Amino acid sequence: MGENKKKIKEILKEGSIKSYAQVFFSDSTAFGILLLLVSFFDFYAGLYGLIAVLITNIIALMMGYNEFKIKKGTYAYNSLLVGLGIGLSFAFGWQSLIIVFIAAILSLIFTIVIEAFLAKYGLPFLSIPFLLVMWIVLLSSRELSALGLSERGIYNINEIYGIGGKFLVDIYQWFESIDKPLFLKTFFLSLGAIFFQYNILAGILIALGLLYHSRISFTLALLGFATAFLFYQLLGVDITHYGYSYIGFNYILTAIAIGGYFLIPNKYSFLWVIILLPIVVLISLSAAEVLKYYQLPVYSLPFNVVVLSFLYFLKLRAKHTLPLNEVIIQLNSPERNLYYYQQAQMRFKWLSYFPMYLPFMGRxxxxxxxxxxxxxxxxxxxxxxxxxxxxxxxxxxxxxxxxxxxxxxxxxxxxxxxxxxxxxxxxxxxxxxxxxxxxxxxxxxxxxxxxxxxxxxxxxxxxxxxxxxxxxxxxxxxxxxxxxxxxxxxxxxxxxxxxxxxxxxxxxxxxxxxxxxxxxxxxxxxxxxxxxxxxxxxxNMELTTLLTTAFKFIPGQKLRYQFNGKKVEWEVKTNYYNNTYIYCPETNSFAYLYNDGQVFYFMSFAGDKTSALYYFYLALYQIPLGFYPELKLMDIFPPNAVFSKTEMIIHDVFAPFFSIYEAKYQMMFVDIDDDLDPELIKIQSKVSLFRLNQNIKTTRFNITISSKGISSIQSSEIKLELI
Amino acid sequence: MKKLRYERPIINKIKAGVPDKYGMQTKVKIRTEIDGVPVKEIVEKYGSPVFVISEKTIRDTYQQAYMAFQSRYPKVQFAWSYKTNYLDAVCKVYHEEGSWAEVVSGFEYEKALKNGVPGNKIIFNGPDKTDEDIKNAIENGSYIHIDHFDELYSIIRLSNNSTKKAKVAIRVNMDTGVYPKWDRFGFNYENGEAWSAINRIMISENMELVGLHTHIGTYMMTANAYAVAASKLAALADRTNKKYNHSIKYIDMGGGFASKNTLKGAYLPGKDTCPSFDDYAEAITSALINSDIEPDKLPVLFLETGRALIDDAGYLIGSVLANKRLSNARRATIIDIGVNILFTSFWYEHEVYPAQECSQQTEDTTLYGPLCMNIDVIRESIQFPLLQKGDLILIPRVGAYNMTQWMQFITYRPNVVMIDKDKNLHLIRKKEDLLVFKQQEIVPDFLSDQFDKL
The missing domain is CATH 2.70.70.10 (Glucose Permease (Domain IIA))
Known part of the structure; x- marks a missing residue:
């Protein structure tokens, strides 16, 4: 029972924080926490938002919806936006609290229903539930006299004083007093507006969070906004007008969604962002014209309309002539999607293929x-x-x-x-x-x-x-x-x-x-x-028994190695998705592997990059299971698996267009002691790192396979020996 | 004008045989060159008689055989049967083509090692292996094909003193439906000895059962016998796998493929009746593929074909010593090729061709060798043209066994020459001379200087 409670608490905590990040298509906890804090710049809005998130997640959990999705914040981010909206629009009181409660439940219902409806078309539900619920609340509120309209957002300084005292007010005023270029100012205001925080400080904090979460998203946000900005200039409309900049976030979100989140980021997806943004602007302006008769804000309507239409438009293609590729397995970050896609293109084609071999014997x-x-x-x-x-x-x-x-x-x-x-x-x-x-x-x-x-x-x-x-x-x-x-x-x-x-x-x-x-x-x-x-x-490839045996990892199997004189012990495990991995408990490292019966692959690595398991992963990245003298093989590592986080920051920015850092793998069969009944096979592998096509480092591994298994891996730096 | 050749007069009865659809063949075939090199030139350089080996034919035949098997079966390995022809130059051509070595004695084993064959690419066959041979084979990681239980016990005894595991296979004999049944080599399949030997090996600590071997006979005129043998070996391999979860790495089908020579007493020429490599390959590989062994675990197929690979590549050039008329008026021609160097004439009707232009008239002739022995007959009866003293003759298809089973008798053994792919001649074995024999012989002191005493 205690175990269960702990699990529920964990889901609620993680799910609620990630709901915040989900607004920016992210599942980063740190980014979520930052956004949570920012949302409290307007205390009551923040509070209502949080309440809405919690209510949604608790009910979703109680009703038995997918725990995995709750944990990722999928169900609650629309409620969050609704909560924030209500918090900002209405005065604090028990009446508005009841409205938040009801609105949160309605958001959840809409979320689940719209998700199921759109899933048939393979489309995401984006923030349609928020849009519908928010409009419903606003339209109905005119009849609900008990709800007092909030005056907040007008007397900013009073509110800031309420939260952080004079200190925060000073910071705020210093900030407001700095002469900022018009573009940046509206950009930050628009970013803040996503969380109903119409101030620059919130915008800057969100921008930093976005940069931390994803360089590509950040670049796209700038690109999208700049395009819209220029288009406004061209049309002669003043973007700084309150009403317009309140919908500025549509440009940012559309750019991220099309440029890097639902499509693999590359020059074509970026180009489409530039083409689509003026359309978003037109829809924003026209929608505002229509909605003003109902006194309704546009909110995220243009973003939803354009993104959904464009994604469906792409799906109906008869041929994929341009490399505009939809993300199939969503990893919640343009970088991760991009690197995974590059890997999938290079390495994991087999994921989608039934194995097929040649229909004859011999050559x-x-x-x-x-x-x-x-x-x-x-x-x-x-x-x-x-x-x-x-x-x-x-x-x-x-x-x-x-x-x-x-x-x-x-x-x-x-x-x-x-x-x-x-x-x-x-x-x-x-x-x-x-x-x-x-x-x-x-x-x-x-x-x-x-x-x-x-x-x-x-x-x-x-x-x-x-x-x-x-x-x-x-x-x-x-x-x-x-x-x-x-x-x-x-x-x-x-x-x-x-x-x-x-x-x-x-x-x-x-x-x-x-x-x-x-x-x-x-x-x-x-x-x-x-x-x-x-x-x-x-x-067809003839397999070598010594290799097939050595690279057969059975779940539960323990591997014991001597690593630079120190003993390490690993275990082979299988997870929920039927992926096999080698786990090193000491360093909490995972090396995911795949063996299709003909070739052994390491798929990915997570954990300590100084551990023995990491070198194991590098050295044995891809090994064919049939010995052919001097057979050579090339492969490519995902850059984030090999390069440091700081190196990756620069890499990420340019990744949609070209790779600054590259890591190549090469292996070669060197020697076999006996063709017929081998007991020893020697393999050499090499990991070469490149910066702008310049080789910056090469590590060579000498690998020995014996009847006991993978018996040793040596490089100039490390020595790994089977015990 | 060139002086015309003298042709002695003969009287021939007209024997109009039954003509076939091509009419009657009357033209005498002559062969004046080997691989484009004139026979005359070879004799001028290396004397008569002389053995000639064609490198091109060796390689072509090997490829033909290899293709026949390789295109039907994923893993094929040939091992050159040393006893068929162990001239180093010949062996090296085979090793270059990818053949391992199959040896049947300590001497051949040494030869193979000297030829640069790694120990783990030598198959050691035969009933006679000394303790020393077995020790060497274990140390070098060679594959020992066990012939009898006494050898098995020796290997157990010797491998206990070695740090290395002995890699062994057993030779199995069986009824494949042909006569005569070869049951003197290896362990019998039908009476269960083979299975019993496998069990002994499997429970032994120091031996690894790597393969199964059979050699069902020699000059096999039916491919079906191989199919029977292959399926019996496959059954043994499968049984071993089921009992011990031990997969047999190779199945060695031995040799015994017929060459294109005609056996004595055969009604039709060998080249028309003998199965081709494709026939043998079809029989063997189909039997293995159709066996109970799973496709992924199919063993490597070893072949120790000797005769069929080398026979066509060997030629023997000789010359006419004399003509005579026998008491029954039959014509006899004496040539300088005797059974001492053409051992196979005991069982083959060798084709014999004149090696220069000659008369188209033929006589029923007996070809005698030069030895002072009654048995020295190369052909009892052959329709042969009228040759004169000094004329050259060519005997094709003598590559197998002659250069190993030949005898030094009465005279020296002749030169052996190889024609390489570019038609260059290379002496690969020198004609013997007195020195060779002097080196080997020792005269006791009390017998020396006899003539001095006279």
Whole structure:
């Protein structure tokens, strides 16, 4: 029971603080606390705001809404704004307290309902609940005579004196007396206005908080506001007019939302901010015209209208031609979203793909790749043809007059991944060389269903050679048939394509091969989530048992290492989201890992960057589980995982456009003691840090893998040995 | 004008055989060059007889065999069978192509090490391994293929004194449906000896069972026998995995693939009847892939093919010593190639070609070797043109076993020459001379200086 109470208290505390930060799309506790304090510049507004937040979170918790979302402040930020608004608009008293109470509950209801409604369209609910509730309260208040209208906000100094005495008043007056450029002044006023604090000091504090939370958000806030400011100048409207600057925050929030929060920040998202802001201005001005008949303020209406419309507008695109990418997993910070996205582009493509391998054994050559010159065109362009060639590059022995002369003829065709056989054609004659059967152009084929909307097809198989039948369940690598020369096939080859429908000859889909080895003379290259190109010689990767065993981390497993002479002990754990990580209790560090059976990855690291686990993470960032002599591999670290916080501040500012700091990973298989039954594999890895493409530091790791596991990692600075 | 060749007169009965669709072949095939190098030039430089090895043929044949298997099976490794031809130059070509070494004696083992093959890329076969051989093999991490229980006990005894685990495989013999059954090597499959040997090894501390080996026979004319053998070995591997959770790293199918030579008594020529590499590969790999072993755990497939890889690359050039008429009026030609250097003529009907322009008239001829022995016959009966003393002849497909099983008898063993890819000639084994024998022989003091006493 005590445990439960503690948990509830924790959720309430964290959820309430984060509700404040959520107004700026942030989940930072520090930023939340700062905003909470700022909201108390107007004591009663602050108080009402806090009350509204608490009421909302308590009721949401009692009613059994998602604790995770409550904890993130998702449900209460609209109530907070409503509370602040009421606090500022009405005099303090039990009547207005009751209104806050009711308004908070209404905000929660609207939040939940509107969230569910908009979720169908994949859209956020932004501050629509606030807008509706606030208007309802304002409209109804005219009938509610008991509610006294507040005079606060007019006699600023009195209020400040009430909070902080003469000292605060002095500061305030000193501040007001400083000659500030018009732009900055209105900017800060607008920022303050988000929290119904129409003063510059609040604005400055919020600006600092925003800068602390996110450099990109801060840049966007300035950009958005500047655009609107210039547009006002252009239209000849005086932005400093009270009514206008009270809606100035619309420009700031729209800029952050479009520029970096709902879209991955880059030059295109920034460009759209510049295009959209004048629209926001127009909507603000026009909305004010309409609403003034009802004596209603515009509040955040323009922001909501523009952001929602634009996001939905983007979703309806048929093709993603410009790199305007919606954030799929929201990490509540433009920086984090950006770095995660860059990682996902570079590394975690597999998150969205069902593993797919090559449908043959041994080494084959691509004789026609995607967009091939013969048949891989139009709707069938995402396909590959494979043949076998000898050392001299010939596809056949003797003169190639007979199908049996061709190396690939009658060779095993295997299942590219697990699935169920859904279509088999097995009775089409193999052509003589040079002929092509244009009537039954796919020839003998097998189609396998892997998951919904993912089918693979192999074609031109040898007549009568298919060993599976409809309905058979096959595993990756199971024999399907033998390569032949049936259908539109003038010489024996294997056609392989992926498609979304179960029919032979369905149109193809753009889908990569999970991992394969490409041979270049005597060298090997590992390609992950890539596509074989014309004339590439490729094969599936053969795994090395020593490596698969060493990199198999089982939850509950304890790892004991000697780190520079000191003993460390880690544990392998799995979390709520089924992510596996290595945890170091001593330094409270986490290294998230992923092993797709072919390649081992470290996904991310959190914790102490001097710990042994951190070096473990750096050295073993990506390791293929099949040994190929001198196989090299490159990867890229997210900059925030490697560089210090101060370095990252500068990096963040420019991150949407270019990277100041870069960290590259490189690994190479160096040595194996025995090809057949190895007991020792040596790997070298290298972490190189770059500033503006200048190498500033390189750390080399020598890694030894033995039958006991990852037995040692050494660099010039550290020594990690398995106990 | 060049002087015309003298052609002695003959009287031939007209024997019109049954013509096939190409009509009757009457033209005598002659072969005047090897890989573009004139036979005459080789003899001028290196004398007659002389063995010639074609580097190009070695590499081409190896690639052909490798392709046949590699395109059907993910993990294939060849091991060069030293006993088939252990001339260092030949071995090195195979090692360059990626072959390991398969040896059957301490001598071959030493040779392989000397050729730069790392210990862990040598397979040690054969029934005769001394304690010293076994110790070396354990220390070097070579793969010891155990032939019998006495060897197994020796390895247990010797590996107890070693810090290293002995890496072993067992040789298994079995009924593959062919005659004769080779059951003298290894442990029998059907009577359970093989399984019993596996159990002994698995419970032993100092041995690691890495592979399973079989060698079902030699000059196998049917690929199906290999399919039977492969599936039996796969069954053993699977059983071992189920009982001990120990995956067998490799399955070694030995050798025994037939070359294109024609066996004595065969009705049709070898090149028409012998299975191709593709046939063997198809049989073996299909058996393994269709076995109960999971696709991810398929063992490496080892092949110790010797004969089929090297036979075509070897040529023997000789010359005519004399012609005579036998008592039954049959023509006999004596050549300087005897069974001492062409050992395989005991079981092959070797093709013999004239190596210069010659008459198109042929006679039923017996080809005798130069030895002063009745058994020295190269061909009992061959339709052969009329050659004269000094004329050159060429015998192809002699690469396997001849250069290892040859005898120093009556005369010296000849030069062996390699033609490289760029048609250059290299002497790879010198003709023996008296010095070679003097070096080996020791005359006791009391027998020396006999002639001085006279």
């Amino acid at each position: 084959w050559r691509v004789s026609q790749a995607e967009d091939g010159e013969y048949t891989h065109q139009g709707e069938w362009k995402y396909a590959w043809d494979f043949v076998i060639v000898d050392q001299t590059g010939k596809q056949f022995s003797s003169y190639g007059d007979y199908v049996t002369d061709y190396y690939c003829f009658n060779k095993h065709v295997v299942a590219p991944s697990d699935g169920t056989v859904v279509e088999v054609v097995n009775n089409i004659e193999d052509n003589i060389i040079g002929d092509a059967n244009l009537l039954q152009n796919w020839g003998n084929s097998v189609v396998i269903k892997h998951t919904e909307y993912l089918y693979s097809q192999v074609s031109h198989l040898k007549k009568g050679s298919i060993v599976v039948k409809k309905g058979d369940i096959v595993k990756k690598g199971d024999l399907l048939a033998f390569c032949g020369n049936s259908g539109r096939s003038p010489f024996p080859h294997l056609h392989f394509q992926l498609q979304a429908t179960p029919y032979i000859g369905s149109k193809t889909i753009n889908y990569p091969i999970s991992h394969y080895i490409r041979y270049i003379d005597d060298k090997y290259e590992l390609h992950s989530y890539d596509k074989p190109q014309l004339n590439d010689e490729v094969s």
